[in-house]
Amino acid sequence: MIQLKLSTKGRYGVSAMFDLALHHGQGPISLKSVAQRQGISEHYLEQLMGTLRKAGYVKSVRGAQGGYTLTKAPAEITVGDIIRIMEGPTAPVDCLLADTENNKYCVRAGHCVTRGVWAKVRDSIDAVLDSITLADLANEDKS
Amino acid sequence: MIQLKLSTKGRYGVSAMFDLALHHGQGPISLKSVAQRQGISEHYLEQLMGTLRKAGYVKSVRGAQGGYTLTKAPAEITVGDIIRIMEGPTAPVDCLLADTENNKYCVRAGHCVTRGVWAKVRDSIDAVLDSITLADLANEDKS
DNA sequence: GCTTTTCCGAGTATTGCGATAGGATTTATT
């Protein structure tokens, strides 16, 4: 019903990365424990972590006592990084994306006027998401 | 594939209202002409205009030579007004909405920390959308 | 060798989007 909304991919991704940030420096953290603490399906979270691993934000250790660790310090990973990996570009409409066939829409009268609106929305979203790091969230949690 | 995205309801709604703003003061504008100028399915646009009519942003005149007119001056209608009507509240996650059963998610560890992030995103989106009126778009189109 | 864990691909139920269809009603025009 409500659009302009994050899917669980983005939400769970941020929650899981936040959880890893809280345990940063404690060795590999198993997805089982992350899933339990954050209230996420473990099997589903596996898929999401695969995306984050391929993007280079986490590394994994297989086998018993294995798990995931952040590849960078929590202060060097922003919420925007995670959202963009999990949900793709944060453009509110397709025609703001890189030039593709989608740009056919932009020849429409009126559309290119409203296009400026969507660009401003995108920029303001990115500004907020890029201003918050995992370290900020971890600090907020402790206080 | 891409979330945090507007559906066509919001985009078409803004485009149609922008079109009505361009023709404000010229009597009822038929959906047929709006749909042609903006490149929207006429029948689908009917449904969207029904939503805007029930919300009081446009009034309709039935019969031949009928159509739609804005109920307020273009300067008094913001893009945010239209988006909120067409897409529902612009909250990126459910738990930011008014207290409902959705708040069950908020007892989760970590979630209430990330909740602050989503609130900031929502506020920045609203600030942008509420700062732009249909008159702004119409002026931009003429220049 | 057993258990724990990541890794991988497939399948699936539900949902919402983006229409389309068909008609009923209203009103200006001829």
Added chain:
DNA sequence: AATAAATCCTATCGCAATACTCGGAAAAGC
């Protein structure tokens, strides 16, 4: 009065994506 133009209303429907679930293979500590 007949016609055409337009809004209004309800229903349906294909498609794609979401949010999982399932089953198992592979790796590594114990």
